[in-house]
Amino acid sequence: MATTPARDGRSRPDGTPYPAARDESEWQARLDPQAYHVLREAGTEAPFTGEYTDTVTPGVYECRACGAELFRSDAKFASHCGWPSFYSPLAGDSVVYLDDRSLGRVRTEVRCASCGGHLGHVFEGEGYPTPTDLRYCINSISLRHVPGA
Ligand SMILES: [Zn+2]
DSSP: OOOOOSSOSSBOTTSOBOTTOOOHHHHHHHSOHHHHHHHHHOOOOOTTOSTTTTOOOSEEEEETTTOOEEEEGGGEEOOOSSSOEESSOSSTTSEEEEEEOTTSSOEEEEEETTTOOEEEEEEEOSOOSSSSOEEEEEOGGGEEEEEOO
């Protein structure tokens, strides 16, 4: 099981509380076990298995835990990495970043800025032809797609 960074799950890296924080027992009751494992225990869904890996339908991607709007379909691109990939969040303050040293190297973990739910990681400089050269590699199960313009 992936280790959760040394945070209490209720505060952002800057120490301010997540506005949509809940007790772990509440999250456990509200989320199905797979979603709980990814969102609250920083798990990772298996590649090429998530429901939004290849989704191109226009709309917004919300946090599956708290409903905050996180990503837009127009920033989603085909990375072929096995997970939904975005080159930018919907707004700069939609997500927060944490150092994740769990695999013996530093990766940048991406969490929902509203509830602290684990979303995935962001990678830089991989050469994808996007405006930012960033790849937000996000678990489908952390998201809920809301079709729309
Ligand atoms: Zn959230």
